[in-house]
Amino acid sequence: MSDEDIQRSELQWSGLALSALAIVLAIIILSAIALAIHPPSNIEMVDPATLHLRGEFIESNLGTTAADDDTITVRIVATQFAFVPRCTAVPAGKRVTIRMAAPDVVHGIIVIGTNVNTMVVPGFVSQVRTVFAQPGDYLMPCHEYCGLGHSEMWGTIRVLPQTEWPQRPGKVDCDAR
Amino acid sequence: MSTNHPKVARRHYSISEPADEEAVKAALAITPRGAFVLAALLLCMILAGWLAFYFLLFLPRGTVG
DSSP states (O other): OOHHHHHHHHHHHHHHHHHHHHHHHHHHHHHHHHTTOOOOOOOOBOOGGGTTTSSTTSGGGOEEEEOTTSOEEEEEEEETTEEESSEEEEETTSEEEEEEEOSSSOEEEEOTTSSOEEEEOTTBOEEEEEEOOSOEEEEEEBOSOOSTTGGGOEEEEEEEOGGGSOSSSEEEOTTOO | OOTTSHHHHHHHOOSSSOOOHHHHHHHHHHHHHHHHHHHHHHHHHHHHHHHHHIIIIIGGGOOBO
16 A cells, blocks of 8 residues: 555545534534524523522412413422422423522432433523423432432422313413323 | 455465565555445444434433523
């Protein structure tokens, strides 16, 4: 194999490797644009000291709210060592906005079997938008070590079929069906 | 059979008798092609694995934004 052959082989190999990289990047970029995929990043501040006293995250406002325009918003407080409310109902096949805040330390959520995965940092509102395709109960553990009771900190997302989802706007809880 | 053929190269090779120059040339003519094919095969396997994870696991789990 001459030097020219080696150089040609290296160029061919570089072309092949760069093509593979271009394919992967093109798929990521095109699907991110087409499906509006991006990492959950929401720079919105909230006072953790008064979280339970006033504003969006007071106890009566937690849980799932179906608005008049059919948007579904879930508000959850992550606190040592529980999610409030413990169980949250959402409809299958509809876009859901999950908003979370923490009054104490850094927590995190992952909804098992989905791509919902974010940290919940005191002082900030974490927000994730997603669609749950399949009805069922989804486990939602805290995945950021938050203290001695961390392993006991988990919640449930109950995805109800459209037929069982209340048609009227307002609050919806896990006993809605 | 040409002396570049792999069977010829193999016949000339022996541990006790060092390979002659012709056999070394014959082996060197073929080895890089094999390495290229092997590397391409591995690249295709990695790419296929990534595509399978992305389309069969990541996207079906629901998009987030």
